[in-house]
Amino acid sequence: MTTKFPGAARYVPDTTDLDAMAAAAAHCHGCDLYRDATRTVFGEGPADADTVLVGEQPGNEEDLDGHPFVGPAGRLLDRALADLGVDRDRLYLTNAVKHFRFVERGKRRIHQQPSRTEVVACTPWLTAELDALTPELVICLGAVATRALLGPSAKVTELRGGTVELERHRAGVTVHPSSVLRAPDRHAAYDEFVGDLARLFSVPAPG
Ligand code: URA
Numbered sequence: 091m092t093t094k095f096p097g098a099a100r101y102v103p104d105t106t107d108l109d110a111m112a113a114a115a116a117h118c119h120g121c122d123l124y125r126d127a128t129r130t131v132f133g134e135g136p137a138d139a140d141t142v143l144v145g146e147q148p149g150n151e152e153d154l155d156g157h158p159f160v161g162p163a164g165r166l167l168d169r170a171l172a173d174l175g176v177d178r179d180r181l182y183l184t185n186a187v188k189h190f191r192f193v194e195r196g197k198r199r200i201h202q203q204p205s206r207t208e209v210v211a212c213t214p215w216l217t218a219e220l221d222a223l224t225p226e227l228v229i230c231l232g233a234v235a236t237r238a239l240l241g242p243s244a245k246v247t248e249l250r251g252g253t254v255e256l257e258r259h260r261a262g263v264t265v266h267p268s269s270v271l272r273a274p275d276r277h278a279a280y281d282e283f284v285g286d287l288a289r290l291f292s293v294p295a296p297g
């Protein structure tokens with residue numbers, strides 16, 4: 091770890107109280123991403139959630155709003171959960187990286203994938219969330235979350251729709267909802283995403 095990225099560990103309080111964690115994360119300078127982003131977007135959901143969904147990082151709307159999965163990807167995820175009859179309010183939603191990484195193009199802020207170093211720097215927050223929540227199932231949405239939870243060589247294409255037994259919980263894998271929005275055949279990509287989630291939640295696929 092370079093001094094440029096001291097990592098989040100020194101900012102993580104010794105508590106299993108998620109509100110106290112979120113309050114501490116608001117002041118994290120574990121990597122450079124805090125400089126340009128508006129705010130830390132911490133995970134949200136009930137402390138007794140059995141299932142945790144892990145995305146990549148907050149997007150533009152999440153960065154402005156302060157809550158995870160409230161932008162276009164979040165709306166697609168909401169639709170998928172509704173189609174499956176899964177109540178979002180019973181899930182804990184978080185991200186591998188808690189600050190928005192972007193480049194400015196004129197007035198627009200364009201999402202950039204976080205680097206491996208940034209993911210590693212931020213992982214102590216995710217670890218602390220999972221230690222506090224002790225979920226049964228952790229669903230990785232996309233490559234960044236999958237690599238954060240299952241290691242740098244884990245591949246969504248090989249693992250999607252399936253689970254891996256870890257010491258403390260099962261990890262499930264599917265694509266990121268934003269990849270569905272970018273897919274050439276959105277309908278097919280959506281159906282595959284919902285199919286993965288149906289298997290992971292052990293509920294019937296709709297339709
Ligand atoms: N994409 C993510 O990965 N996480 C969010 O919170 C929003 C969009």
Ligand code: SF4
Nearest residue numbers: 118120121188189212
């Ligand atoms: Fe801290 Fe993570 Fe934000 Fe980096 S991205 S400053 S490690 S909360």
